[in-house]
Amino acid sequence: MKAADRYHKWVEWSDEDGVYLGRCPDLMTGIHGDDPVKLYADLCEIVDEVIDQIEREGRRLPEPRTRPMQEVG
Template sequence: MKTADKYHKWVDWSAKDGVYVGHCPDLITGIHGDNPVKLYEELCEVVDEVISDLAKAGRRLPKPRVRPMLECA
């Protein structure tokens, strides 16, 4: 498993802003765009870059805390 896989990432629609928003709150505040599939790809790239930059700077990664909510039937 890649380090980035430990961090929850998702894209949702913001009616307020009229764009899709990509989230990874353990590492970044978010990014936005018009195409949800392309945005998720960009979100994964940004998360990889943040992890790489923190490692290069010798900083510890934050503990992954945000987890997806699981629906129970």
């Protein structure tokens, strides 16, 4: 299993912003775009890059805390 597979990622529509939002709150704030499929692919790529950067710096990855169907605050 890849390290990125441990972290919950999702894309949702934002009426307020008028765009799709891609989220992975255990690692990053998020990204936005107009195409949900492309946005999810971009999100996965960015999560991989964030993990690579953390590992290159010799830091520990944060424990995954966000789970599907869990309210994010």
